[in-house]
Amino acid sequence: MNADKAPPRKAGKGKFELDERLKAYQGVWVFIEHERGNVHPVSWELLGEGRKLADKLGVALSGVVLAAPGLAARRFCEEAFFHGADNCYLMEDAVLSSYRNQPFTKGLTDLVNTYQPEILLLGATTQGRDLAGSVATTLKTGLTADCTELNIDMENRSMAASRPTFGGSLLCTILTLNFRPQMATVRPRVMAMPDRDSARRGTIIEHPLGLIETEIVTKVLQYIPDDQQDKPQLPFADIIVSGGRGLKNADNFQLIWDLAMVLGAEVGASRPVVQAGWVELERQVGQSGKTVRPKLYIAAGISGAVQHRVGMEGSDVIIAINTDPNAPIFDFATYGIVGNAMTILPALTQAFKQQLAVAKMAS
């Protein structure tokens, strides 16, 4: 609902005085999400971002692991240290072997109430969103979803969480002033992956859950893993070629596939193209689709509205092709060609072919 507020409520100028009891809340926490023995990479990305926030505040960065007892849980904590955490809160219990809302909400809520962090970050995944919404409601604190930028407003010692709003046409910054912890979720690939330093060490702080299986209403009967083979893997692709409305029709979209084939790239698309049914939903890049950070992103016939931009501006190099020299995409692309995607794309495919042939001869 935040997004609907108009006009925006002013946080007020000048210094804001935090409630005395809330001053006890210190430190930045990152919930370490795992499924079937693997930590979701978004947790490491959040530790990278959490490190910056913790350093600005001059506090510790902690990972939070809720898991079944065993080596895996310890390994998750260790990995958290490698990715920047100073310590790790560990709650081990057999009932935490796979994610369920009730025990995880109780566990995380208890940890927050006991150790009082000022900031709590979670991945905006099916698990993280389910848990974040439940924990924030139980704690009666503020939660900002799908942030694209996190910062510290030093004047108020508050986290300034920015996110797209109004269908991704504008950005807004949200503060949680007189409540702690300040909670936020961030989608995978929005933040950069921090360097892993296997020399880093930290301390593990253990805490019991205090819940038994018979008290938990929901049971997991089965887990059916996805077949990864036939699904597009955009978030971790090195090169992505994306097409937009500027391609005019589904047949012309073949030009995107042709270039992607030559480059060994994944194919992406803007929202209108997916809505028109030219490509499947898994290929949508943007706020309501996937966030990507490839080494090279080629955007053809895409204007570069905020909705799309927030999903791909983390790319190392962006090439934009658009007929409109004033298209917003040229504001943040690395290279631009002003021209019709239908004529530029085949030429670009040829140019890459030529360059690759030269490279092949040289090697």
Place this chain on the structure above:
Amino acid sequence: MHIVVCIKQVPDSAQIRVHPVTNTIMRQGVPAIVNPYDLFSLEEALRLKDLHGGRVTAITMGPPQAEAALRKCISFGADDAILVTDRAFAGADTLATSFALASAIGQINKTHAVDMVFAGKQTIDGDTAQVGPGIAKRMNLQLLTYVSKVDALDLTTRTIQVQRRAEGGVEVLTTQLPCLITMLEGTNEMRFATMENMFRAARYQIQVWDRVTAGIEDVTRIGLKGSPTVVSKVFAPQAKTVRAEIIQTEGDEPRDLTLTLVAKLFTQHPKLGETIVRRAA
């Protein structure tokens, strides 16, 4: 069986435009629709009603004009519709919204016991996905988010089995009623409104509840006062300090332009060049 479906009226985001000079939202003429994600939940509730009997009540919190969205739900087959509206709700964030809706559903529950609550996965205007879980926690309902399929419902034992989308697969879960479900998009298709239901929707007297009818006494927990988050600013994204380097050649022929671009890419970004060569191999 009694199912309550929470819906929201939202502006059709595909048609929202930002004023190029003032960076404000141009709301004029943007049609209001039922949040598309809510329709998957409404349809699933209606299917359960078809199979097991019972009633479906649609509820929304919003301005008076949100009644149009509720009327739409009646036309699809909902039995009742309640509009929770009060100036005191203005400026609510997700925490305050879930408080108000949970309180209203609690009032419904007093006269007609609620077995299940459905909510949309998220809205297309706020995109937070927080109100559903919030209502579940406040009402102590079992929470099932991102449900792709309801496998079985047994009203005698009051158990439900569903498939839930997880990050790397699908979980098969079983739980007890009462529960709150949010449906994943694309999991069903909203039925057509029948002529009979359209007539019913046109005549239907929507129940309008204010704060007091919704059972809310404490005004510090709703609207602006009950919202821990504040929007400190709304802004248009900034252009990078350096705009894109526009490739230009004499005559601007596609062939020349693209050859220049590719050559530049390989000389300026040698590591990227290596990646491209490796990927293409």
